[in-house]
Structure formats: C-alpha cells, structure tokens
Amino acid sequence: MKNKEITIPKGWRQFSFEGVADLCKGLTYKSSNYSNEQDGLVFLTLKSILRGGGFNGNGIKYYSGKYDKSAIVRGGDLIIANTDITRDAEVVGAPVLVPSLSEKPILISMDLSVINIDETKIDKLFFYYLLQGTKARKFMKNNASGSTVLHLKTSSIPKFKFIAPSLSEQNKIAEILSCVDEDIEKADEIIRNTQKLKKGLMQDLLTKGIGHTKFKKTELGEIPEEWEVKKLIDVATLQRGFDLPAKDRTKGKYPLASSNGITDSHDKYKVKGPGVFTGRSGTIGNVFYVQDDFWPLNTTLYIKDFHNNDRKFIYYLLQQIQIKDFYSGTGVPTLNRNIVHEKKISIPKSLEEQKRIAEILSAVDDKINIYKQIKLKLTELKKGLMQDLLSGEIRVKI
Secondary structure: OOOOOOOOOOOOEEEEHHHHEEEEEOEOOOHHHEEOOOOOEEEEOHHHEOOOOOEOHHHEEEEOOOOOHHHEEOOOOEEEEOEEOOOOOOOOOOEEEOOOOOOOOEEEEOOEEEEEEOOOOOOHHHHHHHHHOHHHHHHHHHOEEOOOOEEEOOOOHHHOEEEEOOHHHHHHHHHHHHHHHHHHHHHHHHHHHHHHHHHHHHHHHHHHOOOOOOEEEEOOEEEEOOEEEEEHHHOOEEEEOEOOOHHHOOOOOEEEEEOOEEEEEEOOOOEOOOEEEEEOEOOOOOEEEEOOOEEEEOOEEEEEEOOOOOHHHHHHHHHHOOHHHHEEOOOOOEEOHHHHHOOEEEEEOOHHHHHHHHHHHHHHHHHHHHHHHHHHHHHHHHHHHHHHHOOOOOOOOO
16 A cells, blocks of 8 residues: 655655654653752653643652753753653653753653754754644654553654745744744633632632631631631532433433533433532542533532522632542542531621622632633634644745
C-alpha cells in the first residue's frame, strides 16, 4: 500500500524533526533532594506540562542536590514530556516553552527532554505550536507504549515529518497563535485571582457573617451572637441517590447527577430543584448546585431536607467544610453520610443573612463562570487557527 502523498502549499517545504532539531533527555535525581520548598533550584517535572501542551506552574519543585549541566534549561527553552502516568496519552510528547522562572539554572527530570533547535531553519515558537498540532500529537501518541506508564520512543521522534513555510511566515503564524495564548492566560489569571478572592470571602462570610459587631465563644471558636452551632444533619440532611442502570436511561430534559456533576440527562426526575449534591463514591469532595428538578444517581448524596435554610447558602457551607476529608474505605473512596452528619457547623439564624451571603458568593461564581466560558471559546479559537494556519489552508500576509 502506497503512502498518501502530502499536499504541500506553495512556498512551503517538507522537513523532518532530525533536520531541524535534536533531543537531550533530562537526568534522574534522588527524590530526597527535591521538595516544594523554595530553597533550591527550580526543578521541572512531568506535572509541569499540561495535557496537550503548555506550562503548569503547579508542577514546580525545588532541588538542592548535585546536578549535571546537561539537564539545565533556561527561560525560552523548548521541552517535551517523555512519559505519561495518566495513560490517556495527552501529556506524552506534549511541548512546553519554559517560562522565565529564575535567573539561576532550571533543572528538568528524566521524564522531560530538551529540544535543541536550529533556528536558521525553524522558528522556535512556530515549532512549539506545531508540536501541539493534530499531526504531531497523533505521531507522539502512536510512538508511546507501556503497560502501566506510557513511554515515548524518543528514537522515533527524529523521523517525524512536517511541512512549514518560510521563516518570516512561520514568525507571523507564531505571533497570531501567541496572541490567542496571551488572551487565554489573561482569562486564566482572572479565574485564579477570583477563585482566591472567593476562598477568602467564604472564610470570612461563613464564620463572621455580614456586619456583626458582637461575637460569642463556642466550641467552634468565636461566632456572631445571632448565629448558632448545630450538627450538619439538623441543617442539611444527606440522602443516597437512586439506582439507574445505563440501559434504563432515556435522554430527556432532567439533569442526571453523578459524583462528577451533571453528566447526562433523563426523561424522569427524583428530586425537586433547586438541589445540592456531592459524590458518595468514586469522586469525593466536589459539591454541586442544580437549579432544575433532577435525578441523583446512587454514586451521589443529595440534600433531602434543607430544614428551611437557604439552599444556595447550604451549597457554599458544604464547600467550606471540606467534605473530601470524611471519605472512608481502602479501595474506592466512599463518603459515609452518617459521619458527615455529625459535623458541627455554625450558621446564621436569619434566613435573610443566609441569602445575602449566598448572593455575594454567587456573584463571584458568576464572574468565574464567565471567564471560564471566555477561556473555552478562546481555546476553541486557537484549535481552529492551528488547524488552518499550520496546514497552510489559510495563509498569512507577511
């Protein structure tokens, strides 16, 4: 069977990875020499790479031991992942442009490789986006294997073939895509900052309330005089969801609630909305609010009785008490509602104050959701632009 011929746009050429770049693998380090403490050199791990490509600041560690100069990178260097512990193949071979994190050397683990580029042949930023493209991602996935952890066959990477325009057109394509990336990062930053704001507001509003000047000492610490301490079961009674095998589900207008949130729909409901639910088994810790009548599956716990409290306020209260800390079991995590019910909480007696607190936090959530939608649309825009620009289907003016 003959290989399908590659259509090359006018003015473009075919390249191979080995013709424009080479790989240098990171080195193994003793885990005892790195930590989350910021008292050593910045150390990038597999967790530094997002699914599909891009930098994840949560993956940074700090290294204090000896190191080899061959594993040093600096801001602006291009690296890729050699492995993928998730086995969904969305990290393996994914690229990252190293941010300017430190004036000192930055180290990389053996799970990462540096791509040394001949910039007289290929623009580094263009190549970064090319490696995020559909063709490159497919090649990387096809050249990864392993029974428990996916490992990239780095010996195959030099054979990767691609097409590219002149350096000046590469520069323009990279400039367009980086502008979209900048807008995505701005949206991301607003989301992060607003989530941080919400966390602080929740801590204040759910312990001190609004406008109180008089407080009393309780077993939970100081709370407003107008508040009271109760067991959770007397504020929000949890109930296990209902069985509904996949074969018995029919698409409909009612949300189907699972431990991961609203994941499907059904033509019948079991609980009148608005409602609040959380994961009972599998995924534990997230709390969800649903406006409509819904069917909570047996992997969830839903609030059967709000005891005349504001439902949205209870939604935020459950977020604050960190439900994930109550799971039990050595296999699949399971949430025992009887244990959660014994949790002591403080709550305003005034329904009006509950509503005001919920309104403030809802306004913050609305902003977060708006920017999540903006980020989603920008991500889809970038995906479409990459498809068009990296294939030469749409040309740019130089």
